[in-house]
Amino acid sequence: NAGVTQTPKFQVLKTGQSMTLQCAQDMNHEYMSWYRQDPGMGLRLIHYSVGAGITDQGEVPNGYNVSRSTTEDFPLRLLSAAPSQTSVYFCASREDHTNTYEQYFGPGTRLTVT
């Protein structure tokens, strides 16, 4: 298993540009989520999905869109990038039918908006 994969690893955008951060998992996990990590603030939940076709907002959803058309993929879209979205983005997944609740994290995408 590749686990949770994210692309790209690094990205530089100009203010106003849009882009999609890709996330995929091959563990057949129902739950997937996106976090952003900023210095001194830990990880904050952006959006999450409890299964294909179902998404919901987390703590900091503004400026981001998600969709979940398949179990494997959970892309995060930045509609119009702003410098405040400069951050490291982590995608995560977990099973839904066990009690482990262990989240598997991807390697992260470092995004800079100038």
Next chain:
Amino acid sequence: AQKVTQAQTEISVVEKEDVTLDCVYETRDTTYYLFWYKQPPSGELVFLIRRNSFDEQNEISGRYSWNFQKSTSSFNFTITASQVVDSAVYFCALLSGPYNTDKLIFGTGTRLQVFP
């Protein structure tokens, strides 16, 4: 509301010292899970431990040990005989609420530096 507090922003120790990382959590749920993650300089998040609210037994894994005390809402992490490779940011996290949500709440992390 759920909240995780890691009051120690940064800790520096010399190799072979013992070090304890504090974690205090808040939740009104009776069923919840607590986690510790390690983030080494390479940036990935490494799962260390999960503990559910009904299991207050302390756990030891090699040089790592965890002390869960519901009475003080704490889930502290101790590294015995620290090594340079332990240098990382450590996050405590809380998962509570309805089963079909995925809102893992993280603390702000504690940066541990172990000097040789």
